[in-house]
Amino acid sequence: xxxxxxxxxxFNRGKTLSFFFNGEEIKGYSGETIAAALHAAGIKxxxxxxxxxxxxxxxxxxxxxxxxxxxxxxxxxxxxxxxxLREGMRVETQKGKGCLAQ
Amino acid sequence: xxETEVLVVGGGPAGxxxxxxxxxxxxxxxxxxxxxxxxxxxIKQTHKFFGSQKQYAGSRGIDISKLLExxxxxxxxxxxxxxxxxxxxYEDGVVTMEGADKHLKLKPKRTIIATGASEKFLPFANNDxxxxxxxxxxxxxMNVYGVTPGxxxxxxxxxxxxxxxxxxxxxSGVEVAAIIDAAPKIGGYxxxxxxxxxxxxxxxxxxxxxxxxxQEFVEGAILASLDDKWQPIAGTExxxxxxxxxxxxxxxxxxxxxxxxxxxxxxxxxxxxxVPRKNEFLETTVPGLYVCGDAGGVxxxxxxxxxxxxxxxxxxxxxxxxxxxxxxxxxxxxxxxELRSGPAGEKILKGLEKLLAKGETAC
Numbered sequence: 001x002x003x004x005x006x007x008x009x010x011f012n013r014g015k016t017l018s019f020f021f022n023g024e025e026i027k028g029y030s031g032e033t034i035a036a037a038l039h040a041a042g043i044k045x046x047x048x049x050x051x052x053x054x055x056x057x058x059x060x061x062x063x064x065x066x067x068x069x070x071x072x073x074x075x076x077x078x079x080x081x082x083x084x085l086r087e088g089m090r091v092e093t094q095k096g097k098g099c100l101a102q
Numbered sequence: 103x104x105e106t107e108v109l110v111v112g113g114g115p116a117g118x119x120x121x122x123x124x125x126x127x128x129x130x131x132x133x134x135x136x137x138x139x140x141x142x143x144x145i146k147q148t149h150k151f152f153g154s155q156k157q158y159a160g161s162r163g164i165d166i167s168k169l170l171e172x173x174x175x176x177x178x179x180x181x182x183x184x185x186x187x188x189x190x191x192y193e194d195g196v197v198t199m200e201g202a203d204k205h206l207k208l209k210p211k212r213t214i215i216a217t218g219a220s221e222k223f224l225p226f227a228n229n230d231x232x233x234x235x236x237x238x239x240x241x242x243x244m245n246v247y248g249v250t251p252g253x254x255x256x257x258x259x260x261x262x263x264x265x266x267x268x269x270x271x272x273x274s275g276v277e278v279a280a281i282i283d284a285a286p287k288i289g290g291y292x293x294x295x296x297x298x299x300x301x302x303x304x305x306x307x308x309x310x311x312x313x314x315x316x317q318e319f320v321e322g323a324i325l326a327s328l329d330d331k332w333q334p335i336a337g338t339e340x341x342x343x344x345x346x347x348x349x350x351x352x353x354x355x356x357x358x359x360x361x362x363x364x365x366x367x368x369x370x371x372x373x374x375x376x377v378p379r380k381n382e383f384l385e386t387t388v389p390g391l392y393v394c395g396d397a398g399g400v401x402x403x404x405x406x407x408x409x410x411x412x413x414x415x416x417x418x419x420x421x422x423x424x425x426x427x428x429x430x431x432x433x434x435x436x437x438x439x440e441l442r443s444g445p446a447g448e449k450i451l452k453g454l455e456k457l458l459a460k461g462e463t464a465c
Contacts, residue, residue, distance in 0.1 A: 003248045003274050008148045008162070011248035036247035044232040044319045055318050057232025061239035063136065064220050067230075081239075082137070 002040050019089040034080035034091055035061065035068055046070055046080060047094045070094050106132045106181075108417050109197055109210035111188045111359060114142020116395025116406040116413075117216030118170040123414025124214075125179035127424030132208060133180060134199060136187040140174065141167035142218055144403060146241035148273075149266050152291075156437060157404040164245075166403075191363040191391075212390045212417040215360055216410065219353035219374065219396035224258060227313035233320030237267045237350035244274050252346035256323050257281040259350030260305055262290035262402075267350060268298055279344050282309040284328055291446075310334060311347070320345055353400045360397070363388050372453030373399030379457060383416040383431065384409060392417055399457070401450055408438045 003011065014030030021043060028037030035058050038046065045055040046068045059067040063082035072078040073090050076098025080091065110121045113135030121133040139145065147163025158166045174180055186201030197213065199206045221236035223229070235243075235251055237259070243249045255276055257268045260283035268278045281298065286308045288295045295305060312324045312334060327338040354375040361367060365378035366387040377399045378386040385392050394413040395406035411434040419427040442450050 001250045001253075003244065003250060005275075006248070007273050009164075009245060009248070013248070032247050032249075036243060036249050039243060039251070040247075040249045046232070049230065054230055055232055056230060057319065058235065058239060058243075060221060060236050061242040084138070 001042075017085055017087045019085060019087070019091060021091050022093060028085045030085065030087075032085055033061075034070070034072065034078075034083050034085050034089070037085050038080070038091070045093070048096075050097055053095075069098070071098060076100065103196070103207055103209050105209045105211075106130050107210065107421055108132070108212045108214065108414075109134070109208060110214045110216060110414075111197075112142070112216035112218055112395070112397070113137070113140035113182070113184070114216060114218050114395060114406070115144055115166070115170070115403045116218075116397075116410040117142070117214070118167075118174060119407045119410030120214045120216055120392075120394055120414035120417070121180055122170065122173050122177065123411050124212075124418045124423075125177045127415070127418035127427070129179065129212075129418045129421055129423050131180045132183060132210070133174070134183045134186045134188055134201075136185065138185050140171050140182065140184065143238065143241075144170075146238070146245040147403070148245055148270060151404060157407060157441065159404075163403065166407075188359060191359050193364075195390075211421060212392065213363075214392045214394060214413045214417055215357075215378075215386075215397050216393075216395045216406075216413075217356040217359060217397045219355050219400050221349065222352040222354055222374075224311070224349050224351050226311050228315060231314050231316050231320050232318070233316065233345055234314060234347045234349065237263050237348055240267055240346075240348050241270065244270060244276075250274055250276050251348070252320075252344075253277060254279050254344045255346040255348055256311070256325075256342055256344045257348050257350060258311055259283060259352070260285075260288045260290060260295070260307065261350060261352070262294060264348075264350035265290040265294035265298060267348060268303065269294065271348075272298075272301060272303075276346075278303045279342055280325075281305045282311065282325060283307050284310050284332060286330075312339065314347055320347055323347055353396060355397050355400060357397060360386065360391075360393060363391055365391065365393075368457055370399060370453045370456050372449045372456070373401075377457065382435065384413045385416060390420070399450070399453055405438060405441050405450070408434055408441065412438070 047056045061081045068081045069077045071092040107130040108124045110117045110133045125131045144163040144167035188199045308328045325340045326334040360378040367376045392413040394409035
């Protein structure tokens with residue numbers, strides 16, 4: 001959920017952008033990370049573990065832990081907690097280790 | 103090969119101040135930061151700092167960051183490389199980095215490591231479920247992007263970070279169901295704890311999390327009381343319905359570059375893990391390599407900024423820049439002493455004593 005009223009902070013959100021999560025169109029703002037936009041839309045499951053296929057979400061939000069790897073515009077293993085949102089981006093849940101586009 | 107006089111790795115509170123001090127004395131400085139903006143953890147710290155006026159007490163982290171950024175951008179001796187990650191330090195002094203999908207090489211005369219720390223994790227069943235976050239991640243989501251992590255939170259850890267982030271969650275309209283800590287006492291300042299308790303949030307000491315549960319993401323947690331040997335007491339299990347579990351269980355120094363550079367390392371529990379040995383001017387056992395802030399031992403932002411001052415002045419002095427450096431260094435060391443003089447500084451002083459002691463090291 002997005003915070004609208006805060007006693008200390010005011011959020012100067014950028015312009016509205018459209019992107020796609022597993023084919024579904026979602027709105028976000030320029031300047032925010034993919035993970036922040038997905039969270040705001042209530043999407044918490046970002047990937048699955050390699051071996052046991054457990055759902056995985058965001059943990060560190062600073063690009064340290066690799067818990068949030070997703071496929072972005074066909075490229076696997078993108079850390080969506082630090083990757084900024086762009087118009088028309090295609091973001092997909094990653095299954096397994098991911099393959100580089102041919 | 104590109105050369106510079108001082109390379110500062112990390113644009114958080116320690117690195118920003120180190121860069122300013124070295125550059126103000128005349129040294130050419132390159133400051134690298136892997137994020138797309140400077141400030142490190144300061145950009146998510148909405149609370150007012152404690153300590154002395156000299157160390158920005160009474161100011162919020164977010165405002166201190168802006169102030170330091172202003173000083174950096176006004177100094178023509180400083181080149182700032184954001185979205186640049188330092189990858190390695192080699193024996194010939196060459197530092198390699200990645201920025202904008204390019205591999206860069208730089209040869210600095212002095213290097214200041216200000217890489218900060220990373221959050222510790224906690225072993226319990228189902229700790230990999232989505233909805234379990236480090237406290238820093240919760241702050242980033244809330245205070246940088248204005249997005250709440252969920253609706254109802256279990257905070258694990260009643261140190262200052264656990265207490266402050268709990269309060270910030272409440273300010274963002276999120277319910278904090280409980281704060282738990284394995285220790286029998288609240289670790290953070292009582293002024294923070296009291297604010298939270300007055301708002302009706304229970305702080306359960308001698309409590310642990312046995313497991314999280316949920317299908318696709320966190321739906322709840324099972325807690326238990328601990329006995330005086332830190333073991334869960336059978337029959338005390340409590341089921342808490344939450345959709346977020348926030349871990350505020352400490353930090354470890356990010357010292358990969360110090361290891362690679364060949365610094366003598368020592369395990370100091372009070373500092374959160376292995377840290378490089380250093381002298382009082384923060385130079386490690388590798389000549390010309392300095393460490394400041396959490397990378398040299400986990401403390402807090404006020405001390406990190408003063409350490410940045412020490413490292414920045416010392417690096418400039420060793421290159422022959424600056425006037426009255428000895429006086430400036432003495433003043434900075436005195437400020438550090440003052441910051442560490444309260445009860446919260448006892449742990450740091452104990453750690454320092456161990457670090458400075460002669461004896462066995464890791465390598």
